[in-house]
Amino acid sequence: MADYRAPRDDMDFVLHDVFNVTADWQKSDMLADMMDQDTASAILDEAAKVAEQLIAPVSRQADEEGVTFNGGEVTTPAAYKENFRQLAEGGWVGVTANPDFGGMGLPKSLSAQYEEMLCSADVAFSLYPGLTSGAIMTLDLHASEDIKQTYLEKMVQGEWTGTMCLTEPHAGTDLGIIKTKAEPQGDDSYLISGTKIFITGGEHDLVDNIVHLVLAKLPDAPAGTKGISLFVVPKYLVNEDGSVGERNAVSCGSIEHKMGIHGSATCVMNFDAARGWMVGEPNRGLAAMFTMMNYERLGVGIQGLGTAERSYQNALEYAKDRIQGRGAKATRDMNAAADPLLVHGDIRRMLLTMKSLTEGGRAFSTWVGQQLDRAKYGESEEVKQRADAMVALLTPVAKAFLTDTGLESTIHGQQIFGGHGYVREWGQEQLIRDTRIAQIYEGTNGIQALDLLGRKVVGSNGQLLHPFVAEIREFIEQASSDVWSTQFNQLANAISDLERVTSQIIERAQSDENQVNSVAVEYLHLVGYIAYAYLWLRMALVAETKQDERPYLASKIKTARFYFARMLPRIASLISAIEDGSESLYLHDDEDF
Structure with a gap:
């Protein structure tokens, strides 16, 4: 596997040249004094060193070692404990956390770049600080002051880690039917009893204590999701002086033996009258989690x-070094017995597909991060509300489209390696295995598509789509360029098609209960490809003005042309499938399958 190199130039380009995030930061009372371009670049430079020099070099060996389970104890790969200690000492566990508890308080548009580096270096390792960061956010937003003072500083410092315990053996996406119970004890504590499965980092040897956030139901809870409460349940109870006390009645029953992310402990967790404390209001636990x-x-x-x-970097290095076959006359080295793989058209097709999706994805993740920042730090209620609407629309796309295209890119990388991509020593197949789970957990991509189309678009009668469409149409009107007229026309036509099929879906859904479910995935991909097209045009226009001082941006302009020529046309087949509606899916009776 090629040595990982963080794409720092491209990160700075999208942050500062394309999205001008510093302008947003300077408008925020919370960010103006702590964050500017130089500070952001210094933080990301240090993050790159962590990813490149500390995490990435042990990823392959950690995958081979995996985690082991013995008598309720979980042992992580040999290098993980020391690496996590160094990560924590550098403050990287609390990059987005509240500075009041020792966090960096980074805006999401910036922390998204750090997260990408960590995931490129080793997805399995990244899950331990990643889940902890999510637990920190939940406690900071919803927990009582006593709970915050008890747990947050230790978690932010990486001395303790966090989990989210939602799924049960019989209840995956349908959390309304969970069975875990919470019995009030007459003080402010509860006894939590039940079993949770697929708990990332539920047990491990990296830190002294693990803080579980557990969904459970009170004895008198209403049925369904309206009756779920949230509790903090530590592995070890905490003494009054903040030290680790006696063991709580929570244990790991087993770990899963998985296709990928072998270095991440995926646990079955048993709560046997474990002591816990409520986070937020009774029966409002799911709302707290969803924040x-x-x-x-x-x-x-x-x-x-x-x-x-990571797949692109590996495949590109291999395609340049691997001498195999003869190119066409235009690309052939007449003095060599064979040519590098890079000269072959199909190799270039796969590499450019990967490059266009990855750089487009980086722009998209940064754009969504910027919307999250505006929703939190915006200078006015109008800015916050508009960003909230964009976040609601785009986050299911971010989860599903980035992971669907991520898997596509890792498979292309494997194909470029040929047989070497199928054997373990090169590490390419690990990327495929590690990526595959991301399409499944945190709500499968099919569920994300239903959220986008059913709850967000049809549920709002199309209103939630309007800010997305309006921003792109405004861009087309204000930035249209003769040089890029073909691409601007493609984008304009794509937006018109999106509006047309959206209206069609909303109308059909009134009489066809299967309509939304039947076309949701295609609809999400349609939105994804259009969003990338918008962002590729933004990047191309900026790159044209900067390429003299930064010659590498010439590649950005060429990749934009590839995207419009080869990738955006994929929407034609998506539109065709959407227009079919539910008809072809429901021709079969059950016995016909």
Whole structure:
């Protein structure tokens, strides 16, 4: 596997040249004094060193070692404990956390770049700080002051880690039917009993304590999702002086033996009257969890982006070095017995597909991060509300489209390696295995598509799509260029097609209960490809003005042309499938399958 190199030039380009995030930061009372371009670049430079020099070099060996389970104890790969200690000492566990508890307080548009580097270096390792960051956010937003003072500083410092315990053996996406119970004890504590499965980092040897956030139901809870409460349940109870106390009644029953992310402990967790404390209000636990879901969905999407970038770097190096076959006359080295793989058209097709999806994905993740920042730090209620609407629309796309295209990119990388991509020593097949789970957890991509089309678009009668369409149409009107007239026309036509099929879906859904479910995935991909087209045009126009001082941007302009020539036309087949509706899917009776 090629040595990982963080794409720092491209990160700075999208942050500062394309999205001008510093302008947003300077408008925020919370960010203006702590964040500017120089500070952001210095942070990312240090993050790149962590990813390149500390995490990435042990990823392959960690995958081979995996995690082991013995008598309820989980041992992580040999290098992980020391690496996590160094990560924590550098403050990287709390990059987005509240500075009041020792965090860096980074805006999401910036932390998204750090997350990508960590995921490129080793997705499995990234999950331990990543889940902890999500738990920190939830506690900071919803927990009582006592709970915050008890747990947050230790978690932010990386001395303790966090989990999210939602899924049960019989209840995956349908959390309304969970069975875990919470019995009030007459003080402010509860006894939590039940079993949770697929718990990332539920047990491990990296830190002294693990803080579980557990969904459970009170004895008198209403049925369904309206009856779910959230509790903090530590592995070890915490003494009054903040030290680790006696063991709580929570244990790991087993770990899963998985296709990928072998270095990440995926646990079955048993709560046997474990002592816990409520976070937020009774029966409002799911709402508390969902306040962080927009961040988590983007975070999972970034896992797909990170592995795609690593795959591209590996495949590009191999395509340049591997001498195999003869190119066409225009590309042939007449003095050599064979040519590098890079001269062959099909290799270039795959590499450019990877490059266009990965660089487009980086722009997209940064754009969504900017919307999250504006929703949190915006200078006016109008700015916040508009960003909130964009976040609601785009986060399911970020999770699903980034991971779907991430898997595509890792498979292209494997194909370029040929047989060497199928054997373990090169590490390419690990990227495929590690990426595959990202399409499944945190809500499968099919569920994300239903959220986008069913809840967000049809559920709002199309209103939630309007800010997305309006921003792109405004861009087309204000930035149209003769040099890029063909591409601007393609984008304009794509937006018109999106509006047309959206209206068609909304109308059909009134009489066809299967309509939304039947076309949701295609619809999400349609939005994804259009969003990338918008962002590729933005990048191309900026790159044209900067390429004299930064020659590498010439490649950006060429890749934009490839995207419009080869990638955006994919929407034609998506539109065709959407227009079919549910008809072809429901011709079969059950016995016909």
